[in-house]
Amino acid sequence: MKERLATRALLVVSCLVLVTRGIDARSNMQRENSSQIITNRQLNTTITMEGGDVFGCIDVNLQPSFDHPLLKDHKIQMKPSSLPIGHNIPSPVLHVVSQARLPIVECPIGMVPILRNDGRDQRATHITEQVINMDDQLEEAGIKYRDDFYGVRATINVYGPKVKKDSKDLSQSGIQIDNGPRGHVESIAACYSVAPSFVGDSFVRFHVAWRGILNKTCYDHTCPGFVEVSHNVGLGGRILLVSVYNGPQFAINILIFKDPKTKNWWVTYGEENTPIGYWPSSLFSYIKDKGNFSYWGGHVSGPTASSDSPQIGSGHFASEGNGKAAFMRNIQIVDGNNKLVTPNRYKDVVGTSDTSKYSVDGYEVNNHGIHMYYGGPGNFV
């Protein structure tokens, strides 16, 4: 099915929108709190990254997530009980693409990295206060999927879309999973994002995001909820290797799936499906059992996202194809038998909210999943 996506069609709450709308007054408070918590627990190590990000390493059992009221009696799960069937079947290599490096922070084993860009956070908070309650504009290019499923996997080509520095808009691409009725939609997501006015620079950053029972949107460790088990993936940090138009291409493999034993939602990355962490099932009510809506692709959002749109993906139309347009490929879902399968092509809607600015092309379905090119220049010329 290939149609024009209606912009405000339904539950569209992408990682990006979570990121924007998630930074509300309450989460600013939580952020202060979580810094306090970290200080009180006396960080063992502080690591400064190339580009200036500062991460603290904190004991995996003392991470801020365990302060979440719904995680009072939570027992940490250090690795998934199992991975979905078919996780180790290699995907065919169509074109040479290297793995993009997630922000790697070498915390000692038994610790997890927490981003603590205090100065930057204050700046972001300040900007955020002006953004609250604004009726943000939204544009998108990708695939919406409506069916019951227990996970999603995709290979996501990483680019640095241009976003005007002074615009308060942002551009993001990734995977989102939802369930729940209107007004109570629960979501989990993983994405890369460029958000200059929120983070103070135009680097491409990696995030996880969610909204659960508390109806509060959150990302990374800025409010408690996501339990990290990786001692070296720095959520919110820079992705260092980003694709170049008509040059080297980089991609990340992301797999989000529900642990059939513990019901926690895991997120893993890379060719080895290395665990980053999980969203405990107790954070959720509707999405506890399964997802029933998913979004794969890119979004832009913000006060001028429609009137003066940022780029999505490479900033080039999907029709330019390999090496020039951003792709998402090997998109698979986890079915009721805990098996990675090609999504049902009759349950997806493929397209863009504004065909003059963005497009989707190269849509193809095979045994290894769905492939597409997507993105475009927005209003950039």
Ligand SMILES: *[C@@H]1O[C@H](CO)[C@@H](O)[C@H](O)[C@H]1NC(C)=O
């Ligand atoms: C920290 O969180 C507690 C509740 O856990 C709240 O009462 C307090 O006001 C918060 N402090 C700050 C500085 O946000």
Ligand SMILES: *[C@@H]1O[C@H](CO)[C@@H](O)[C@H](O)[C@H]1NC(C)=O
């Ligand atoms: C910090 O962690 C290292 C390695 O785990 C340990 O050897 C050292 O004693 C710790 N330092 C403090 C102050 O806890």
Ligand SMILES: *[C@@H]1O[C@H](CO)[C@@H](O)[C@H](O)[C@H]1NC(C)=O
């Ligand atoms: C998903 O399920 C909820 C009930 O849990 C329902 O209200 C909602 O409409 C469903 N969403 C879609 C996209 O089917």
Ligand SMILES: *[C@@H]1O[C@H](CO)[C@@H](O)[C@H](O)[C@H]1NC(C)=O
């Ligand atoms: C959840 O928050 C959204 C806005 O962020 C609001 O529209 C909705 O009514 C809220 N739902 C509940 C149950 O509070």
